[in-house]
Amino acid sequence: MPIKKVMVIGAGQMGAGIAQVTAQAGFEVxxxxxxxxxxxxxxxxxxxxxxxxxxxERITENxxxxxxxxxxxxxxxxxAKDCDLVIEAIVENMEVKTKVFRELDEIAPAxxxxxxxxxxxxxxxxxxxxxxxxxxxGMHFMNPVPVMKLVEVIRGIQTSDETYEAIAGMTxxxxxxxxxxxDFPGFAANRILMPxxxxxxxxxxxxxxxxxxxxxxxKLGMNHPMGPLTLADFIGLDTCLYIMEVLYExxxxxxxxxxxxxxxxxxxxWLGKKSGRGFYEYN
Ligand code: NAI
Numbered sequence: 001m002p003i004k005k006v007m008v009i010g011a012g013q014m015g016a017g018i019a020q021v022t023a024q025a026g027f028e029v030x031x032x033x034x035x036x037x038x039x040x041x042x043x044x045x046x047x048x049x050x051x052x053x054x055x056x057e058r059i060t061e062n063x064x065x066x067x068x069x070x071x072x073x074x075x076x077x078x079x080a081k082d083c084d085l086v087i088e089a090i091v092e093n094m095e096v097k098t099k100v101f102r103e104l105d106e107i108a109p110a111x112x113x114x115x116x117x118x119x120x121x122x123x124x125x126x127x128x129x130x131x132x133x134x135x136x137x138g139m140h141f142m143n144p145v146p147v148m149k150l151v152e153v154i155r156g157i158q159t160s161d162e163t164y165e166a167i168a169g170m171t172x173x174x175x176x177x178x179x180x181x182x183d184f185p186g187f188a189a190n191r192i193l194m195p196x197x198x199x200x201x202x203x204x205x206x207x208x209x210x211x212x213x214x215x216x217x218x219k220l221g222m223n224h225p226m227g228p229l230t231l232a233d234f235i236g237l238d239t240c241l242y243i244m245e246v247l248y249e250x251x252x253x254x255x256x257x258x259x260x261x262x263x264x265x266x267x268x269x270w271l272g273k274k275s276g277r278g279f280y281e282y283n
Contacts, residue, residue, distance in 0.1 A: 001111045003084040003170050007032055007074065009100065011042025014117055015089035017145025020046045022087075023070040024063070025174045030083065032074040043073050049146060080108045085170070087139055089117040092242075097121065098129035105130040113163055115139040119190060120246045123156035123183045133158035137167050140187060141176075152187050153178045185250025186243060194243045197235075198259050200228035204279070205261040211279040229279040233272035241266050 011033035127136035138154030171178035215227020272278030
């Protein structure tokens with residue numbers, strides 16, 4: 001059955017971005033959040049981003065109005081009852097996610113696909129909480145969603161070819177590029193990125209070079225648009241540590257051990273840009 005109506009659950013940083021690009025691509029979208037204030041903030045953010053895009057003539061005023069017309073706020077999970085696809089983007093916690101997937105399994109029509117934007121939790125385990133594991137899949141968008149082109153499409157062990165094809169196709173409709181990834185810790189993006197960031201932190205820890213110089217090495221030497229320590233501050237050092245722990249535990253391999261300096265910064269509350277201090281200081 002073609003995907004027409006989509007519910008995005010979680011109106012935070014990722015959910016609002018996913019809802020926006022989905023509505024821009026012509027789908028009817030419900031943005032759901034259990035927190036009224038978060039829902040209002042998510043809807044307002046989308047409005048602001050679309051208004052700015054129209055002002056800068058990246059989209060027409062008409063496109064903006066049509067996109068807004070396809071977006072509806074929802075505070076009840078029951079609204080998923082006539083959706084063809086649900087994309088979950090709530091807190092990164094297995095217990096909370098499986099509870100929502102169990103409820104969705106009861107509410108959503110039998111043909112509906114249930115996708116998760118998790119950045120680290122096993123798709124296979126989330127799928128096992130439902131009676132339709134073949135219709136559960138990972139759709140890992142990158143932040144900020146309206147800007148970043150990549151979506152990792154992650155197959156759980158029971159995800160069907162039909163589900164994979166529907167989601168890979170839909171991702172192209174969103175004007176994104178999808179890559180097919182198997183369900184292993186960190187998927188592909190974070191498995192490659194996070195050990196690089198962790199190694200950059202070890203390089204500071206061992207006194208090899210300063211954070212500024214390490215970022216310069218990677219920018220000017222490797223042509224990265226942003227140095228790894230600047231990027232770590234932007235992602236949040238707590239998030240970086242959490243993902244390293246997922247890799248370390250998931251593979252049981254010491255090559256993924258988080259750098260002690262990363263642990264120390266997180267304990268100090270130096271979480272990067274969001275807390276005002278990480279490897280750099282922010283006003
Ligand atoms: P966020 O904290 O900005 O937003 C989460 C939203 O979910 C909040 O508004 C909260 O009220 C809502 N929520 C929580 N439980 C809910 C429930 N049971 N029902 C309805 N709404 C609920 O989080 P963010 O950063 O948007 O992350 C969401 C997901 O996306 C996580 O799984 C995260 O790992 C993943 N992700 C995050 C990226 C990032 O850079 N922030 C990048 C890629 C994936």
